[in-house]
Amino acid sequence: MICIMIKIHKACALSIICALLFFSQTYGQSPGFGATEGYMSFGVQFNAMNFRGDVYSDFSMTRPGLQIHAMRKLGSRIHARLSLGFGQIFGDDIKASTTSTKYARNLHFRNNLKELTLVGTYDLVNSPSRYYQRAGFTPYVLAGLGVVHQNPQARRESNTGAAGWVDLQAIGTEGQGRPGYDTPYNKMQIVIPLGIGLRWKLSRRWDFAIETSVRLTFTDYLDDVGGNVADPGDLVSDLAKSLSNRSLDAIGAVNGTARDIGALREQYGTTNFVAFDGRTYENLNGLGVGSTRGSRGRDIYFVTGFHFTYILDTGLQCPQVKW
Numbered sequence: 063m064i065c066i067m068i069k070i071h072k073a074c075a076l077s078i079i080c081a082l083l084f085f086s087q088t089y090g091q092s093p094g095f096g097a098t099e100g101y102m103s104f105g106v107q108f109n110a111m112n113f114r115g116d117v118y119s120d121f122s123m124t125r126p127g128l129q130i131h132a133m134r135k136l137g138s139r140i141h142a143r144l145s146l147g148f149g150q151i152f153g154d155d156i157k158a159s160t161t162s163t164k165y166a167r168n169l170h171f172r173n174n175l176k177e178l179t180l181v182g183t184y185d186l187v188n189s190p191s192r193y194y195q196r197a198g199f200t201p202y203v204l205a206g207l208g209v210v211h212q213n214p215q216a217r218r219e220s221n222t223g224a225a226g227w228v229d230l231q232a233i234g235t236e237g238q239g240r241p242g243y244d245t246p247y248n249k250m251q252i253v254i255p256l257g258i259g260l261r262w263k264l265s266r267r268w269d270f271a272i273e274t275s276v277r278l279t280f281t282d283y284l285d286d287v288g289g290n291v292a293d294p295g296d297l298v299s300d301l302a303k304s305l306s307n308r309s310l311d312a313i314g315a316v317n318g319t320a321r322d323i324g325a326l327r328e329q330y331g332t333t334n335f336v337a338f339d340g341r342t343y344e345n346l347n348g349l350g351v352g353s354t355r356g357s358r359g360r361d362i363y364f365v366t367g368f369h370f371t372y373i374l375d376t377g378l379q380c381p382q383v384k385w
Contacts, residue, residue, distance in 0.1 A: 098138040098190045100378035105371030112364040116287040116356035117153035125150040138190040141183045156314030168308040171214045171285045181206025194266040214286040217315045230286040233302040237292035247283040254278040267373040274366040287356035295338030309349045
């Protein structure tokens with residue numbers, strides 16, 4: 063399925079790039095005197111990725127990302143940019159305060175994101191005339207629309223099979239897909255990029271920029287956490303049960319950090335719960351069946367990085383884009 067999604071992303075990117083190139087050739091005659099020259103540029107951006115949602119995350123959990131983009135100048139201030147990006151976001155409750163509910167919950171995730179975005183950028187400094195006469199320093203803002211393929215994973219311990227990372231959407235850790243529970247969340251999601259940047263002219267054809275942006279999403283499941291703790295008897299496998307509620311795990315699964323389960327039992331107290339499958343499960347009070355596993359809200363992630371852009375196709379007439 064992931065391979066199919068990647069092929070779809072690549073096909074969409076190729077189609078839009080071809081359209082931009084065709085558009086450029088359509089306006090391929092040289093601009094008249096005093097007109098703003100349009101151009102096509104291509105670049106690569108190296109990113110740092112950060113997450114904000116239900117599972118604890120801070121700057122120590124920054125993960126890398128990479129984007130390639132094609133950009134078309136549409137006016138003295140306006141550009142259209144198509145980007146194909148890859149990167150990871152990460153969170154782990156083990157890093158939260160040891161007295162917090164998140165620490166007691168003990169969930170974690172990683173999510174390898176693949177996104178395709180189309181954004182418009184607006185330069186705060188006007189750059190009319192020829193490409194080599196563009197401003198030496200340009201602050202800009204950006205906004206657009208995109209699609210991201212996401213698939214949160216968690217690490218399991220060897221006592222539930224071979225240790226490694228498990229795709230969480232497929233096993234329904236909150237009972238998704240089972241009678242009486244929500245439907246499984248979609249791996250394909252719409253995102254809205256919003257951001258700011260600073261761009262410097264390095265030479266006639268090379269630009270360098272620093273940029274930060276947020277991706278607003280319409281899902282609460284980038285971290286696989288968004289609902290209530292399910293009855294373990296309703297879950298499809300022992301693996302789903304072990305990854306759904308990890309509040310009594312003796313360690314943090316990612317780095318093996320020991321947890322004082324005795325102190326947690328004393329702090330929260332415990333209750334034995336007889337599940338739908340007839341088995342008895344011990345829960346920390348407030349973190350058992352029916353308790354809130356994650357808040358109802360929308361997850362977001364941040365993309366911060368720098369890019370180099372090369373102006374490739376020049377002498378193009380700008381379309382009549384007014385601002």
